[in-house]
Amino acid sequence: MLRILAVGDMHLGRRPSRLPEGLTPRAGELGPAAAWQRIVEEVLRENVDVVALAGDLVEHEDDFFEAYRTLRSGIQRLIQADIRVFAVAGNHDSKVLPRLAREVHDLRLLGSDGRWESVTVESNGETVTLWGRSLVPGRERDNPLEGVSFERGPGVNLGLLHCDRDQPRSSYGPVSTVELQSAGLDGWLLGHIHRPDSLEPPRPFGYLGSITALDAGEPGPRGPWLLEISRGCCERVEHWVLGPVRWELLTLDCSNLGDPEEVEHRLLAACRKLNETLDASRRPPEVVGLRLRLEGRTGGTAEILAHLERPEYREELPVDPRRHFFVDRIETAIRPQIELEQLAARADPPGLLAGKLLLLERPESDPERRAFLEQLRRRLEPQASEATWRELGHRSIDEDDLARWVRDMGLRLLDRLLMQREAQDATHEA
Amino acid sequence: MRLTRLEIVKLPGIEPGFAVEGLSGGIHLIVGPNAVGKSSLVRALRFLLEVPKNGDPPDLYVEAVFSTTESTWSVSRQGGSITWRRDGRLAERPPIADPDEFFYYRLDLEHLLAAEAEDRRFLREVRRQLQGGFDLAALRREAPFSVTKHAGRSCRRAFEGARRTYFQVQREYQALQQEEAALPEMEAKQKRLEQHMRRLPCLERALEYLRARNERVRLDIELAAYPPHMERLQGDEPEHLERLREETEQLRKERFKTEALLQDALGRLEQSGFAAERPREEDLEAQRDRLGELKRLRERREQEEEDLLAALVEYKQACRDLGAEAATAPNLSPEVLEEAAELAERLHELCSRKRELEWKAERVGERPSRQEIDQIRSGLDALQAWATAEEISSNRLVRVPLALILAGSAVALVEGLIVGSPWLTAGAVAAVLGTFWVWWWYFRSAREAAVTKWKATGLVGPEEWSRAAVEARRRELKEQELQLEQGLLADRERRQAQTDLERLAAEEAAARDACRRLRARTGVDPEKTLDFARFHVLVKQYQQAVVQREKKEGSIQRLESEIASLTDALAAFIDRWGEPPVDRSVPCLEAALKTVARRREAAEDAEHEVRSNTSELRRLEQALADKRQEQLSLLARAGLGEGQESELRDRCLRLPQWRELKRKRDETKGHEDGLRKSLEAEPEILEVAEREGQPWIERALGEARRASEEYRRASEELARLRERLENAGKERKLEQAGGEMERARAALEDAFEQALRAETAQFLLDEVERQYQTEHEPGVLRSARDYFATFTNHAYDLRLDPGEEEFIAAATAEPGRPLRRIGELSTATRMQLLLAVRLAWISRLEQGREALPLFLDEALTTTDVERFTAVARSLQSLVDSEARQIFYLTARCEEAAMWEKAVGQSPHVVDLAVLRFRTTEPNPALYSVPQWGALPEPAGRSPEQYAVLLGVPPVLPESGWEDTHLFHILRDDLELLHRSLQDWRISRVGALETLLESPHASRMIPDKRVRETLRLRCRVVRTWTEARRRGRSRPLTRGDIQISRAVSERFLDAVCELAEQYGGDAAMLLARLEAGDVKGFGSAKIAKLAAWLDEHGYLPAEEVLDKNGRWLEVLRVLGSSAEPGEIRRVVDWLEAGMSRDPAVLEGDRDG
Helix, strand or coil: CEEEEEECCCCECCCCCCCCHHHHHHHHHCCHHHHHHHHHHHHHHCCCCEEEECCCCECCCCCCCCHHHHHHHHHHHHHHCCCEEEECCCCCCCCHHHHHHHHCCCEEECCCCCCCEEEEEEECCEEEEEEEECCCCCCCCCCCCCCCCCCCCCCEEEEEEECEECCCCCCCCEECHHHHHCCCCCEEEEECCCCCCCCCCCCCEEECCCCCCCCCCCECCCCCEEEEEECCEEEEEEECCCCCEEEEEEEEECCCCCCCCHHHHHHHHHHHHHHHHHHCCCCCCCEEEEEEEEECECCCHHHHHHHHCCHHHHHCEEEECCEEEEEEEEEECCECCCCHHHHHCCCCHHHHHHHHHHHCCCCCCCHHHHHHHHHHHHHHHHHHCCHHHHHHCCCCCCHHHHHHHHHHHHHHHHHHHHHHHHHHHHHHHC | CEEEEEEEEEECCECCCEEECCCCCCEEEEECCCCCCHHHHHHHHHHHHCCCCCCCCCCCEEEEEEECCCCEEEEEEECCEEEEEECCEEECCCCCCCHHHHHHHEECHHHHHCCCHHHHHHHHHHHHHHCCCCCHHHHHHCCCCCCCCCCCHHHHHHHHHHHHHHHHHHHHHHHHHHHHHCHHHHHHHHHHHHHHHHHHHHHHHHHHHHHHHHHHHHHHHHHCCCCCCHHHCCCCHHHHHHHHHHHHHHHHHHHHHHHHHHHHHHHHHHHCCCCCCCCCHHHHHHHHHHHHHHHHHHHHHHHHHHHHHHHHHHHHHHHHHHCCCCCCCCCCCHHHHHHHHHHHHHHHHHHHHHHHHHHHHCCCCCCCCHHHHHHHHHHHHHHHHHHHHHHHHCCHHHHHHHHHHHHHHHHHHHHHHHHCCHHHHHHHHHHHHHHHHHHHHHHHHHHHHHHHHHHHHCCCCCCCCCHHHHHHHHHHHHHHHHHHHHHHHHHHHHHHHHHHHHHHHHHHHHHHHHHHHHHHHHCCCHHHHHCHHHHHHHHHHHHHHHHHHHHHHHHHHHHHHHHHHHHHHHHHHHHHCCCCCCCCCHHHHHHHHHHHHHHHHHHHHHHHHHHHHHHHHHHHHHHHHHHHHHHHHHHHHCCCCCCCHHHHHHHHHHHHHHHHHHHHHHHHHHHHHHHHHHHCCCHHHHHHHHHHCHHHHHHHHHHHHHHHHHHHHHHHHHHHHHHHHHHCCCCCHHHHHHHHHHHHHHHHHHHHHHHHHHHHHHHHHHHHHHHHHHHHCCHHHHHHHHHHHHHCCCCEEEEECCCCCCEEEEECCCCCCCEEEHHHCCHHHHHHHHHHHHHHHHHHHCCCCCCCCEEEECCCCCCCHHHHHHHHHHHHHHHHHHCCCEEEEECCCCHHHHHHHHHCCCCEEEEHHHHHHCCCCCCHHHHCCCCCCCCCCCCCCCHHHHHHHHCCCCCCHHHCHHHCEHHHHCCCCHHHHHHHHHHHCCCEHHHHHHHHHCCCHHHHCCCHHHHHHHHHHHHHHHHHHHHHHCCCCCCCCHHHHHHHCCCCHHHHHHHHHHHHHCCCCHHHHHHHHHCCCCCCCCHHHHHHHHHHHHHCCCCCCCCCCCHHHHHHHHHHHHCCCCCHHHHHHHHHHHHHHCCCCHHHCCCCCCC
16 A cells, blocks of 8 residues: 655645634744644654645745745655655745755655656555646746646556646636546646645545645635555545644524523534534644624524623633634624514614615525615725725625625614614503 | 884883884894894894793883784783784784794804704704614614724734834845855855965964974084083083082091991990890899789788788677677587577566566556545435436326326216216315325425435535436436546556565566676677577677688788799899899899899890991991992093093083073974974975975965955854854744734734624615605705705705714715715805704794794804805895795894895895984995905916915815815916905805806806816815825814823823924824933823824824825816816916915925
8 A cells, every 4th residue: 555645735934813812922833834743743653655745835935944944844854754755836835845855855846847747656566656747937827737648657647736726817827627637647636725625536636725724714624635545546535634723614503592691502512512523633623713603583683792702702712621712703694583574564774674684685696686785885995995904905895795794784783773673662661 | 924013112221112114025134233222123022922931021012013914913012911913803822933932033143153952953853753763873883883984094004014024024034045045155265265274374384394494403503512422411410529529528427436336335245244145035024023923912911911900800899799708709509599598588578577567556546535436326326216206207107097097087077067976076076186196296205305315415416407407417427436436446456566576676686697697608698689680690790700800811821922932033033143132022122133134235235236336337338439439420421531520510511501502402303393294294385385485485374364364254254144044934033924914914804894894884774774764754854955955056965964963965066976064064055054954943843833034133244255145145045935034133234235245136124223213314334335455456466476465375275175265276367366356255265166056157257168167176176175185184282182191291281382393293293202202201102192193083094195196186086077287287276375475385385
């Protein structure tokens, strides 16, 4: 059996963002460098034969003093243990990797000149031919598979590539799924996109994903992939989940709450359930960031949010002393107990607001819905283009954002309006 | 309802009364000097329309007449009584505004400009209606639906700071990387320099080698001048020779002395007598031991003799203790002892009996008398008899029979009396009497006999003759009787003992005599044996004394024998060695023995000295020979013979110099050889050095030294660089800075999203509110909007601020319909807006009721022409559209002309002074049109000169675009400027724009092109002003600083002065504070102040546009609708007009 560990985007030199204030001093210990160290330790422990690096190993292409040294140190440990290391350069490491390949003799940088290059590895009677091509400055926009035909090498033939799949206008090696599938190889190990695909034997195909979550937009398990080549084919694929930080999107049903405070118990119960699944990881995370989505049908959303938006939960949730859980953001989709349609029949402000919310449930092509969102976009654009936000660069506001904001804010407003009415009724009754 | 007549008959302050009559619809100017009664008209009307109050004047009397289309209404008030009549008949109050609402009909300028409570009430009412009962405004202010205006700015600054840090680190790394790239070149250079430098020590050695070689040659020459064999000399040879001579002399002296000692020792040996033979030391020692033993034995014998004497004393004492008179030994045979014991026992028994009898005989006591005993015994008998009689009388056995007899007698007596038997009765009586007599006689006579007997004894009687006393006395007598009988018995015993004592005394004397005889015969005292234990001890002591005495005697005998033996042996030894003792005493023997020992010791010493001196003589002879040989050798070593000692001394004097030279030479040679050997690795340099000599070496050395210095510098630089490279990245500064940047960016993104979410919420609320308003807009708001649109010729629309409880105006004529708050409107427009709101409110109050006239009390007195015109036109339109009757009260008669000028028609004027005081000739001056001030003609003056002449104020963007002087947009048409100022009385851009938008514009400026140009220029002024204000805050005032609470009292003055110094520029103030302009105002305070300023918009996030930026902004907004050249011209004028100095209006303050 021949064991290959395919490592996706590492981005050494970057730190995980959106950690709570209390974890900021530890951010350096929770980033890609820690994940890379875990990978090296696991590789040395699990007798892996080959490590294939799919590019974007460092965050800054000219970081020769921090990430470069971390990367070099890890690769040297692997090579000293007689593990073959191959890599292709991504858009972030076009300077670092060539220099590292020069300095570390046994590190093999494939396709450093922008041309496909193959290497054959044999171990324990199994053979793998690894095809690789690095992203070369000045030729990033080229389709890496255009006009290329692979002459199969011995054993299982796998491609290692840093590319942008199905994004024809991309500046980072645009290539299509069809081209990859028809290239004649037994699998593709891709870098660039941080969200991992589901790689399956016998033809592992897709993005390896980042080795650890770098920000809240990278939820779910992260880590490299182990491919076991046996009897001339890829027999088994295993996702080594070992990122020190993990983000999760957690949906919380707030229906039938006897007491708004009960929502906290529900949240903690959901976290504990999640925690149990995390324990099964190869190297469980040290930090778990949560993005909550509140659903269900109830009144008193404001009270529920007041319980969940407590500042201490932004710092840490009391779930597991071994693991730091915290809440990063809460989005509400809690509906009032009265049906929106029923509310919308009313002529008062809650009714009018319910009517706006119902617009969102229409098809995206609905002209009234589009007009409404377009109106909102025009309203937001002056604010979005204020000098205050200039540093964020041009931020196009898409319809999804608009709909999300309308839904979130609209439901919150509706809740508050209905509460006003209840208060008025209570006053009148009194 | 139109007021046609108003009469004040009686009103405090109005004397005499007067009436205003003939009033029609439209506008009426009530003119007259102050205190003429203008306000009293309004006051009088108020008294008529309002409910009488307690504070009203009591003697009030006013009347008024109103007319409607249908009727004529008159109202009069006398005191507190108000009477309404309709068409001459009493009637109820007509349907007009409520009594407390008349307040709304009276207006003045200040009233209009200040948002009074009633306007706010109106506003609240409108809002309530518009929001369907929901408090949307409160919702707008809640989080997360609302964010501050300046939200995200601190995040942006944090992000910018983090980014700067990040780029700084990146630049540092890039610089370091460039240096790292230069590393190979530096290393190569270092290598080259190293090669040069490596020759340096070699060349230095070569130079040193040549120098050493030259020195060595010179020293060789000097050494050659010295005699040969100098190296053999030690330098101390003369001293050595002298020392040898002295030592030889000393040896000779010693030899002579030793020979004398030898002869003396031989003589003493002969004198000792033991030259041939002498006793051995061991023998002497044995004799000394014997002598010691002899001394010891003699001492011991003396001790034994003393002990013997003590034993004899003890022996004699023991004999005496046993009873022996002399020193003879007692006879302790059994027979003697038995005899002694018997004698002693007999004597002892006699003594015992004697002591017993002596005790009995010595007992004391008198013999009692017999009569006394008998007396006591008689007394006892008497007492016994009395007691017996007494006992019998009290005994039951006696009493019961007597009682029975008495009872029987009594019964018989009674029987006798019953039956009447005299016998029986007599018998019974006799029986009773007899019984009594027996009882009395027997017992009394017995006791008396006993007492008589007692008295006869002569004893003292008992205290009383009772049973107890008699018994006590009887016991006493019994005891006395017993004591007397015992005394008789003791007397008999004493007499018997005296008889026995006499007999025993004779027996004791005989026994004692026998004892004395035995003691004399045997030496044993029989009385000693009486105490057997004591006797046994005495015997034992005697026997021990005997044993001790015998033992000592034996010991002395043995010692005598030993002493004699030892004395003989010693005497024999002394005799043998020639010393006959005088006697055999121990001292003599001891002295003789010592003499022998001394003689032997003297012989031994003498013999030892003989041997040692002989040996010493031989040694001295040998030493003398050695010294001689040594002297010869010393001379021979220096190459000299016997007798050349002076030559040796001379050479030795020169030896140190030779040695120094030689040392130097050897050292130099060694150094030279060492250097040459080390240079053999560089044969080329060695060869050249030996061939070319020192100059070449020195030249080459200079070059190598320069290279070495350069190498050192390069090495240091390289080491520093390597250290920096080694250390770079260890702190992970780039990663940390990147992390911080990402963190700040995330915060900014959060703030951005939060802002957009809040804006979304506001949008939703706007939409809901707008939709609700559209569907449910209240009539009152519609009415206010209509009024406002009418007043402004539809240039503006009236809105309610969605977030604030305030009205806003929407400029309908401008693109985008910008919304302006009341504070942002020109004064005229503001007055129009508030007038519209007030009228709408009045209209609401009048719904279904009659309208009342409006009263404007000197509302426009202090206003300028533009405002006057605007308001006058508004009021005129009100008259035109609603036939509303309006009274305008003023002290300035000229306002009639102004009204006419403003609205094109003359109002009805009521001159109260004429009315009240019948002045027939009013002052024409009161009606003259005021002179606005004759403005000078441009008359060929340059624009700048004309501006100075007119006193044109500079452009002040912070004051609003409307207040910009017309000069700044009419520099190219000074004639038009003059006409505007002179004829239209318009001096501000805002007023001009209002004029241009009014229907009168075409009449006043017939040329359409000019009107269009002026409209454009007005828009340029507005756009440019907004561009100029971008990024600039309003000036910071002292009040603002105080409100911030970021500056304590201690620093308040200093900070305010600083702010004032920089024109209230908050950013500049912070910069100067950070520069330390206010001492002690620390960074924490600065940060707090900065946070407040930022929060409150004093630190705008927008970048300040420079001159060019402002131009581009104006061009961007208006470029599509006008010629750029025209825009540019106006912008230039405005930029120039910002100078405070009118003479320098071309300046650019933004410079």
